[in-house]
Structure formats: structure tokens, C-alpha cells
Amino acid sequence: MGIPFEIVHKIEYFESDMSGKLSLPMILNLAVLSSKTQSDHLGVGQEEHLSRGLGWVILQYDVHIKRRPTVNEVIRIETQASQYNPFFVHRPFVFFDEQNEEIIRVDSIWAMLDIDNRRMARIPQDIIDKYSAERVKQINHIPRPDKITTTDDIIEKNYHVRYLDIDTNQHVNNSKYFEWMQDVLDLDYLKHHEITNINIKYENEVRLGQEVISQVAIADNVTKHRIMVAAHTSAEAIFTWRSV
Amino acid sequence: MGIPFEIVHKIEYFESDMSGKLSLPMILNLAVLSSKTQSDHLGVGQEEHLSRGLGWVILQYDVHIKRRPTVNEVIRIETQASQYNPFFVHRPFVFFDEQNEEIIRVDSIWAMLDIDNRRMARIPQDIIDKYSAERVKQINHIPRPDKITTTDDIIEKNYHVRYLDIDTNQHVNNSKYFEWMQDVLDLDYLKHHEITNINIKYENEVRLGQEVISQVAIADNVTKHRIMVAAHTSAEAIFTWRSV
Missing domain, CATH: 3.10.129.10 (Hotdog Thioesterase)
Known part of the structure; x- marks a missing residue:
């Protein structure tokens, strides 16, 4: 169709x-x-x-x-x-x-x-x-990514929103979230894992001058991600990797 | 030639x-x-x-x-x-x-x-x-950009080198310095000035995991820039703008 x-x-x-x-x-x-x-x-x-x-x-x-x-x-x-x-x-x-x-x-x-x-x-x-x-009445649904839970070990890093992160819609371009989510993982993890699946759900816009927190919980080949602005969730994602 | x-x-x-x-x-x-x-x-x-x-x-x-x-x-x-x-x-x-x-x-x-x-x-x-x-004996010379001096008022911001800043040469790609140099200027300045000239000289490589300091001294339509890693200069530049 x-x-x-x-x-x-x-x-x-x-x-x-x-x-x-x-x-x-x-x-x-x-x-x-x-x-x-x-x-x-x-x-x-x-x-x-x-x-x-x-x-x-x-x-x-x-x-x-x-x-x-x-x-x-x-x-x-x-x-x-x-x-x-x-x-x-x-x-x-x-x-x-x-x-x-x-x-x-x-x-x-x-x-x-x-x-x-x-x-x-x-x-x-x-x-x-x-x-x-x-x-259609209801469009084909994409499952919601699994959330980070209170029992997960969380690693996090802060990122300041930069001028070049903003697109002509005046908010952070969707693709930039991937940079924050990937960068919080260390080089050793990135060198030994190749991405196979990403499910990402955007919740709230991020604007120029804001500070975001990129959080990750790692369980072998699955990483759960959350982008926060203060106490608000901007996006959640789950990445699946294969070892290389 | x-x-x-x-x-x-x-x-x-x-x-x-x-x-x-x-x-x-x-x-x-x-x-x-x-x-x-x-x-x-x-x-x-x-x-x-x-x-x-x-x-x-x-x-x-x-x-x-x-x-x-x-x-x-x-x-x-x-x-x-x-x-x-x-x-x-x-x-x-x-x-x-x-x-x-x-x-x-x-x-x-x-x-x-x-x-x-x-x-x-x-x-x-x-x-x-x-x-x-x-x-040739000596190639055509590009003048060295004017340096930030001790009498200049300096504005500065820290930037953490990100995974995606690194290129296949295993150091920060030259183009990324422009992002740090531009981002340290505030949105109001960027909205009211359009770039006309950039003279940039690279001094020392920047590597993954390093923290850089982007410094700027603003004098109307001229901004002098310096990228530092700890006490070492990585690059210096002078940008010229026109008011818009």
C-alpha cells in the first residue's frame, strides 16, 4: 500500500x-x-x-x-x-x-x-x-522498548545540546539521540559489538541550551537507554548487539 | 598548476x-x-x-x-x-x-x-x-591567525570528545573543531552574524576520551578562537562575520 x-x-x-x-x-x-x-x-x-x-x-x-x-x-x-x-x-x-x-x-x-x-x-x-x-483505524504498532528499571545498574553521562544539534524544526534532530546513546558506551564495548536492532521511542522534544543525561543499562548484548532532561524522559530505546 | x-x-x-x-x-x-x-x-x-x-x-x-x-x-x-x-x-x-x-x-x-x-x-x-x-622551495603561505592575548575577555566551554568525533585516522576530525568554535558563541550572536572568513591552524591532535576547552574572545565582527587540551593548544582560529 x-x-x-x-x-x-x-x-x-x-x-x-x-x-x-x-x-x-x-x-x-x-x-x-x-x-x-x-x-x-x-x-x-x-x-x-x-x-x-x-x-x-x-x-x-x-x-x-x-x-x-x-x-x-x-x-x-x-x-x-x-x-x-x-x-x-x-x-x-x-x-x-x-x-x-x-x-x-x-x-x-x-x-x-x-x-x-x-x-x-x-x-x-x-x-x-x-x-x-x-x-486504517489503527496503524501497525511498534512495540514499546523495555524500560530501564530501578534494579538495573545505570551508567550515565551528561551532554549539552549544541547549536548544530538543532534542525530547522527548532529542536534536537532525532538522529542526535543515537549519538548520545552510543557515546555513553565505552570504546571497548563499541569495538567488540556490532548493532543489530534499535527500537527507539521519542517522548519529549529537547531544545537548544538544555542539558541531557544519557543513561544506559547493559546486559551482555542488550543495552537499554534513556535520555532525560532533568526529571523528564525525552526518549527511551533498546539496542541489540552481536559480539564481534 | x-x-x-x-x-x-x-x-x-x-x-x-x-x-x-x-x-x-x-x-x-x-x-x-x-x-x-x-x-x-x-x-x-x-x-x-x-x-x-x-x-x-x-x-x-x-x-x-x-x-x-x-x-x-x-x-x-x-x-x-x-x-x-x-x-x-x-x-x-x-x-x-x-x-x-x-x-x-x-x-x-x-x-x-x-x-x-x-x-x-x-x-x-x-x-x-x-x-x-x-x-617549489616554499609553498604559498597562509598567515597565522591572530592569537587570543592575555588582555582579551575570554568566554569558554568544555567539550568531551565523542565516539563520532573520531575519524578513520583515529583522531578528532578537523571539521569537528568548527563545531566547538561555533557552539561557544551564544545563539543571539549566531542569529545576527553570518560567517565570511575562517583562518584555522591545527597544532596538536585531539583523541578519544579527551576533554577540550573551546575559548573565544569576541570583538564585534571578529572572534578569536583557541581549542585547548589541558594546557596544550590544539588549534587556533580567527573568524570574521558580517552583521545580519
Whole structure:
């Protein structure tokens, strides 16, 4: 369901981390790029929804990684708005390598934000119609990530929100949360573990000048994450890794 | 002098800052992309010099900005290795917009690093020969940026080096210094000033896990910057801005 769309993208050196593989934030950025490009093609891009005081926000991602592509690889990303109801859109992304092997699959839940009052808005019918998504009562659900509990051992680090963390929606870009969640793990863990799954749920926006706390509870190949601003949860996630 | 080379690049949303214009770190990343791409074309890319235990490092940049391109603009970057001597290469970059107007000009001084002992190495003759640069006694000099002095009022902020700041050379990528130098300025300054010139000189590498201090002394439309690791200077720069 939904009009299919695709982009082709070459992985550049500045899109990789020290391993030479596509960085975690860039996985999201490239997924979002494919959906933005589709919206532009359909004539309902940023200019159109910003003119109505609306912006798309992502509420949840579920990312399955078979293999992260390396610098100079050319990948293809297929996407479509598959389902919608008046408040939510479900959008899958599939990343393929040059051998046409599926390497990354992302599910996502989107909503529209009223930019002035920072609240969720009803999705305009003429905008959603362009994508030919299936209208459903309830969109396909992404399970909520397991929470950090009071019995978990927590490691945490503080991060100051930087000027370049903020996007044109005037809040911290969703992809930056991955940087805080990954960076709190030590180098030894990151060198010996490769990411296979990320389920992240965004709860509250983070703004310029705020200080966030990135918390993690590690249990072998599973890490549970929470981003806090003071006593409020901004995002929760669960990462699954394989030993390398 | 030097074989000319060019790349064409579309500015994507994740390469911009909140103003919707190409971010400062991305100016450097795109310049370096054009030179890496040329090196690959000439058969003396990363694989070749890494196999000899060598890596290119940039010692100094002088960046002149008429206009930063915005998201979705397609730019063209021309570059060449113009001059060399046994230890240094001078390489200019010129960015053009779709109307073929010059929008950004970058001068740069490069050297080769022995990756194991982290010292400068003699540039292998067979590698530099490929670029057909002019051999000179002394390469064109970039003036040293004015230093912060003891009479300046200094504002400073600490930054912890993050996992994603490190590149495949195992040190902080040169472009990240711009983030620290820009972020120490407050939002009000950044909203009312547009960058026109950056002269940056790198002194010492910064490594994972280190804490840097980003210092700035502001005098109207000129900001002098210093990045320190403990008592050692890692980089100095002078930025020039115009009021907007």
C-alpha cells in the first residue's frame, strides 16, 4: 500500500564512524531523506506543510540491521507511506546494497506537529492523500522498548545540546539521540559489538541550551537507554548487539 | 598548476544547520571529499597511503565565504594540488553555485602523518607526482591567525570528545573543531552574524576520551578562537562575520 519511492545514495566518508561503516545517526538521516524527497516529488514537501504551520515528527523507529554499508558503497532506499489514520502515519524503509541484498530495514511512526504550540495536529487530508497510503483505524504498532528499571545498574553521562544539534524544526534532530546513546558506551564495548536492532521511542522534544543525561543499562548484548532532561524522559530505546 | 578536478554535490538537509544553510563543518567535509575523490581517481587514495602507514592531515585552512549554499542547491567544487615540497602540499578549493558564481574559496596546507609514530613524514615522490603539482622551495603561505592575548575577555566551554568525533585516522576530525568554535558563541550572536572568513591552524591532535576547552574572545565582527587540551593548544582560529 502507498506509492513506492526510492533514492540512491553513495556513502561518503563523513557519513561513517571510525569503523568506516555508516554511522547510526546517518541511518536515520538517510531514511528521512528518502521520505522528504518523496514528499517534495509529490508537491507536499516542507514548504507546503510549513506554510500551514505544521512539521512532520517521528515518534518511533524500529531499525533492523543485517549489515551497515561502508564508505563508497552505493545503496538504494525504498520507502512508502503504508498506512495512516487522522493522527499517525506508518512508514517502512528498506535499504539495499549493490547486490540488491536487503541490509537495513526501518519501521517508523510519524505524526504532525503544530509548530507554534508544539502539539500534535490532525494530518491534513489533502496532504496524506498524495501518498495513497491505506487508511486504517489503527496503524501497525511498534512495540514499546523495555524500560530501564530501578534494579538495573545505570551508567550515565551528561551532554549539552549544541547549536548544530538543532534542525530547522527548532529542536534536537532525532538522529542526535543515537549519538548520545552510543557515546555513553565505552570504546571497548563499541569495538567488540556490532548493532543489530534499535527500537527507539521519542517522548519529549529537547531544545537548544538544555542539558541531557544519557543513561544506559547493559546486559551482555542488550543495552537499554534513556535520555532525560532533568526529571523528564525525552526518549527511551533498546539496542541489540552481536559480539564481534 | 596541478591537474584540476571537480565534484558535483547536492546539499542535503542533514548537511545544514538550523538556518538551512550548509554547516561550517560540512564546508570542510565537502572540500576534503573533493580531494579524496581526486586521489582515488589518480590511484593514490586512502588504500594506497594507508598500506605505507601514512595518512594525509590538514595543517591549516583559510576559508572565504561569499554565500553559504542552502538545502537542495547543487554545487560544484574545483580543486587541485597546486604546489608541493617534500613535506607540504598547497591545495585550493573553489565552490560554485548553479549560476556558476563562486560562493566559497578555501586554501589549505596538507602534510603526511606517519600513523604509528604520529609524526610528519616525507611525502612519497610517486604519490605526489600523480597530481602534477608544481614543485617549489616554499609553498604559498597562509598567515597565522591572530592569537587570543592575555588582555582579551575570554568566554569558554568544555567539550568531551565523542565516539563520532573520531575519524578513520583515529583522531578528532578537523571539521569537528568548527563545531566547538561555533557552539561557544551564544545563539543571539549566531542569529545576527553570518560567517565570511575562517583562518584555522591545527597544532596538536585531539583523541578519544579527551576533554577540550573551546575559548573565544569576541570583538564585534571578529572572534578569536583557541581549542585547548589541558594546557596544550590544539588549534587556533580567527573568524570574521558580517552583521545580519
